[in-house]
Amino acid sequence: MSGSLLVDNIGELVTNGLGEGPLGIRRDAAVLVEDGRVAWVGAAAYAPAADRRVDAGGAAVLPGFVDSHAHLVFAGDRAAEFAARMAGQPYTGGGIRTTVGATRAASDDDLRATVRRLRGEALRQGTTTMEIKSGYGLTVADEARSLRIAAETSTETTFLGAHVVPAEYADRPDDYVGLVCGPMLAAAAPHAKWIDVFCERGAFDVDHARAILACGQAVGLGVRLHANQLGPGPGVQLGVELGAASVDHCTHLSDADVDALAGAHTTTVATLLPGAEFSTRSPYPDARRLLDAGVTVALATDCNPGSSYTSSMPFCIALAVREMRMTPAEAVRAATAGGARALRRDDVGVLTPGARADLVVLDAPSYLHLAYRPGVPLIRKVLLNGVPQ
Ligand code: NIG
Numbered sequence: 087m088s089g090s091l092l093v094d095n096i097g098e099l100v101t102n103g104l105g106e107g108p109l110g111i112r113r114d115a116a117v118l119v120e121d122g123r124v125a126w127v128g129a130a131a132y133a134p135a136a137d138r139r140v141d142a143g144g145a146a147v148l149p150g151f152v153d154s155h156a157h158l159v160f161a162g163d164r165a166a167e168f169a170a171r172m173a174g175q176p177y178t179g180g181g182i183r184t185t186v187g188a189t190r191a192a193s194d195d196d197l198r199a200t201v202r203r204l205r206g207e208a209l210r211q212g213t214t215t216m217e218i219k220s221g222y223g224l225t226v227a228d229e230a231r232s233l234r235i236a237a238e239t240s241t242e243t244t245f246l247g248a249h250v251v252p253a254e255y256a257d258r259p260d261d262y263v264g265l266v267c268g269p270m271l272a273a274a275a276p277h278a279k280w281i282d283v284f285c286e287r288g289a290f291d292v293d294h295a296r297a298i299l300a301c302g303q304a305v306g307l308g309v310r311l312h313a314n315q316l317g318p319g320p321g322v323q324l325g326v327e328l329g330a331a332s333v334d335h336c337t338h339l340s341d342a343d344v345d346a347l348a349g350a351h352t353t354t355v356a357t358l359l360p361g362a363e364f365s366t367r368s369p370y371p372d373a374r375r376l377l378d379a380g381v382t383v384a385l386a387t388d389c390n391p392g393s394s395y396t397s398s399m400p401f402c403i404a405l406a407v408r409e410m411r412m413t414p415a416e417a418v419r420a421a422t423a424g425g426a427r428a429l430r431r432d433d434v435g436v437l438t439p440g441a442r443a444d445l446v447v448l449d450a451p452s453y454l455h456l457a458y459r460p461g462v463p464l465i466r467k468v469l470l471n472g473v474p475q
């Protein structure tokens with residue numbers, strides 16, 4: 087769609103740029119969109135003329151959510167595993183192999199349909215940028231096709247061949263690491279922007295993780311990491327050492343981990359995934375401790391069939407506020423600008439001139455309602471790249 091579009095009559099505009107408070111709020115505002123970009127932001131009374139107009143009706147407008155951590159390429163579901171957890175079973179990550187079996191058996195079209203369904207679900211809940219990982223194929227061909235399918239839907243694609251050691255390599259993990267670093271990476275890299283490793287007891291130890299991430303960096307992939315989810319460990323500090331864009335989960339952190347993330351030269355974001363703690367009935371990460379130390383925090387869904395089968399950023403915002411002692415403003419910032427930092431993107435997560443025109447109009451007068459009215463569908467309208475959805 088060409089021509090200019092004015093989003094007008096905005097009661098509360100979250101810019102994450104210049105404006106009031108940490109969210110850069112402007113009141114009685116308007117946003118001019120041209121060629122898919124924000125061309126102008128200012129007072130509605132001074133809004134320039136445009137070819138078309140969206141009337142926000144006095145409601146709140148925010149940058150679209152940036153979900154920087156999701157596993158959408160899979161088949162099957164693990165509802166029974168969820169029910170068992172709610173009856174007292176612990177989460178171990180062992181169910182990943184169940185999904186690997188189902189994913190390998192699925193057709194390309196089945197996988198594609200699942201990715202599109204979940205991406206659509208997320209978009210309707212205000213997510214305008216969504217990272218998508220592989221990691222349920224774990225063969226050269228299945229990881230490559232997972233990423234090929236993911237890349238049809240997102241530019242933020244992540245190779246997670248090192249999710250777990252698949253059953254056929256259970257007694258020779260070194261050989262699996264060799265496969266991941268060799269032929270699997272070669273087949274995956276053309277479709278991937280990032281590389282990720284599940285660095286955890288029972289998955290990949292720190293030496294394997296370092297080796298795999300270094301191979302990915304050598305072919306130009308950016309680094310991100312699943313770290314310190316199920317227990318304390320070296321993952322967070324490995325991520326900081328390698329200059330990872332993000333270390334994700336961060337549920338069990340030592341003081342040294344927090345210090346490393348808060349370091350003056352650290353550019354690594356701590357991405358918190360409260361849907362996982364909700365769905366595994368685990369203690370939530372201590373977001374307050376990270377924020378008070380000055381760490382950049384992102385919120386993401388971790389959407390996957392095992393530990394967090396939600397595609398809803400508003401749900402994660404509400405959890406972060408209620409369960410992780412984030413203020414509503416901190417949670418909204420983490421779900422927008424924080425996610426953008428975790429993906430090293432400057433063009434999303436903000437509504438300032440030059441940014442992508444990815445925005446949501448709420449069915450509410452303030453961003454506060456995202457946490458204040460949990461579970462309520464508050465996303466009235468979404469603009470993606472300037473195009474009303
Ligand atoms: O981020 N922790 C590793 N991977 C996923 C869970 C995958 C699964 O249980 O299928 C996560 O929580």
Ligand code: FE
Nearest residue numbers: 155157312388
């Ligand atoms: Fe994950």
